[in-house]
Amino acid sequence: MNNEDLYIAIGKTDHELLEKSEQVRNRRLTAYIRVLAAAAAVFLIISAVSALNLIRVSGDKMNGGAFVPTGNKAAEAKNDAVYDGNTADKEAGGVTAAAGNDAEIQTEAPALSPSDAEREEDLLQGVIPASTKSIMTSGRIALVSLASAGVLILTAVILFVNGRRGKRDKRSDL
Amino acid sequence: MEDQEIIALYFARNEQAIEESSRKYGRYCYAVADNILKNHEDSEECVSDTWLRSWQAIPPKRPSVLRMFFAEITRNLAFDRYRAERAKKRYDGEMPLVLDELAECVASGTDVEGEVLGQALSDCINAFLKKQKSRDAGIFLRRYFFTESVRDIADRFGITENHTSVILKRTREKLRRYLTEEGLMHE
Numbered sequence: 063m064n065n066e067d068l069y070i071a072i073g074k075t076d077h078e079l080l081e082k083s084e085q086v087r088n089r090r091l092t093a094y095i096r097v098l099a100a101a102a103a104v105f106l107i108i109s110a111v112s113a114l115n116l117i118r119v120s121g122d123k124m125n126g127g128a129f130v131p132t133g134n135k136a137a138e139a140k141n142d143a144v145y146d147g148n149t150a151d152k153e154a155g156g157v158t159a160a161a162g163n164d165a166e167i168q169t170e171a172p173a174l175s176p177s178d179a180e181r182e183e184d185l186l187q188g189v190i191p192a193s194t195k196s197i198m199t200s201g202r203i204a205l206v207s208l209a210s211a212g213v214l215i216l217t218a219v220i221l222f223v224n225g226r227r228g229k230r231d232k233r234s235d236l
Numbered sequence: 237m238e239d240q241e242i243i244a245l246y247f248a249r250n251e252q253a254i255e256e257s258s259r260k261y262g263r264y265c266y267a268v269a270d271n272i273l274k275n276h277e278d279s280e281e282c283v284s285d286t287w288l289r290s291w292q293a294i295p296p297k298r299p300s301v302l303r304m305f306f307a308e309i310t311r312n313l314a315f316d317r318y319r320a321e322r323a324k325k326r327y328d329g330e331m332p333l334v335l336d337e338l339a340e341c342v343a344s345g346t347d348v349e350g351e352v353l354g355q356a357l358s359d360c361i362n363a364f365l366k367k368q369k370s371r372d373a374g375i376f377l378r379r380y381f382f383t384e385s386v387r388d389i390a391d392r393f394g395i396t397e398n399h400t401s402v403i404l405k406r407t408r409e410k411l412r413r414y415l416t417e418e419g420l421m422h423e
Contacts (some may be wrong), residue, residue: 063421065339066319067357072338072380073311074358077304079365080248080381084303089394 095218102214116200119193213225239302240394246294253294255289261303265310266354271383272314274329278321282313289313311381330383337404338380341412357420364414375400376407 237256247251265286269279289309298306318331367372375393378384384392390400415421 063342063357065335065342068338068342069315069335070300070312071354071361071382072377073308073315074257074355075365075377075381077299077301079362079373080304080307080377081301082370083377083381086374086392090391093394101336111254 091221095221098214098218098221102211102218105207105211105214107156109211112200112204112207116197116204119196119200242302243265243294243298247298248290254291255300257287257290257306258283261292261306264303265306268307268310268382271329272311272318272331273325274331275325279314282310282317285313286310307382311383330385333369334380334383335407340416341408357415360415360418361411361419368410370408372403375403379404 237260242253242256242260245256262283265283266279269282270276273279273282286306286309290306293309297305298402318327321327368376371393375389378389378392379386386397386400386404390397393400395403412421
C-alpha cells in the first residue's frame with residue numbers, strides 16, 4: 063500500500079460524509095457578516111429611538127405653541143370677567159373700588175409678558191431654546207446612526223457578494 | 237431541476253440528463269478537477285468525461301447524493317489523468333503536497349493484505365472518519381478528497397492555517413494507528 067492507494071481509497075468515502083463537509087460555508091466570512099449585521103442592528107435601534115424622541119420633542123413643542131395663545135386667551139377672558147365685575151361694582155357706586163380694580167387690571171395685564179419678552183430677548187441674542195436644541199440633537203443622532211447602519215449593511219452585502227463571486231469564479235470556467 | 241428529476245432522466249435514457257447535469261454541476265465538477273490538475277483544458281476534459289461515465293453508471297446505480305456522485309467520478313478521472321500525465325506535464329498546486337502528506341500515513345508501514353486493499357481500505361477509512369469529530373472529518377475530507385489548500389480549509393472552518401495543519405497532522409496520525417489496529421498495516 064502506498065500513498066496513492068490511500069488517496070484512491072479516500073475517493074470512495076461515503077457520500078453523506080462528503081456532503082456534510084460541503085455544507086460548511088466559509089465560517090470566517092459568516093462571522094464577519096454577523097458582527098457587521100449586529101452592529102448595524104444596534105445603530106438602527108439607536109436611530110429609531112432618536113427618531114421617536116425627535117417626534118416626541120417636536121410634538122411637545124407644537125402642543126406648547128398651541129397652548130400658550132389659548133392660555134393667553136383664557137387669561138384675557140378672565141381679565142375681561144374681572145373687568146366686567148369691576149364695571150358692575152363701579153355701576154354699583156364704589157368709586158374707590160373701581161379705581162382699585164382698574165389698578166388690578168393694569169397690574170394683571172403685563173403678568174404674561176415676561177416669558178415672551180425673555181424668549182424674544184434670547185432670540186435677539188441668538189440663544190437657541192432648549193427644546194430646539196433637543197430636536198436638533200435627536201435629529202443628528204438619528205441621521206448619524208442611520209448613516210452608520212447603512213454603511214455597515216453595505217459593507218456586509220459587499221463581503222457577502224464578494225464571497226459568493228469568489229466561490230463562483232473558482233468554480234467557473236477560466 | 238431537482239436531483240431526482242435528473243436521475244429520472246438518466247433512467248429514462250434521455251440525453252437531456254447530461255445537459256441538466258452539466259448546467260447544475262458543471263462548475264462544481266470543474267472545481268473538483270481543477271483542484272487536482274490546475275490546468276484548464278485537462279479539467280474541462282475531465283468534466284466532459286464525467287457525464288459520459290455517469291451515463292454509463294446510471295442505471296443501474298441510483299446515487300443518493302448526486303453532487304457527490306459526480307464529484308467522485310470527476311476526482312477519479314482527474315487523478316487518473318494526473319498519474320498518467322505527470323511525467324510529461326508539470327502539475328503545480330496542491331496534489332503533490334497532498335500525496336506527500338498521505339505518504340506519512342503509510343511511510344514505514346508494510347503492506348499486509350497486498351492486493352486485497354481496495355474496498356476493505358475504503359470501508360476502514362469510512363469507519364475511521366465516522367468516529368472522528370465532525371469538524372476534523374470535514375477538514376480531512378476537504379484536504380484529501382477535494383484537494384483544497386490549507387488556506388481555503390482554514391477560511392471555510394474559521395480557524396487559522398496553523399491550526400488546520402495541526403488538525404490534519406493529528407488526524408493522519410490517528411488514521412495510521414487505526415489502519416494498524418485494523419490489520420491493514422504492520423508497523
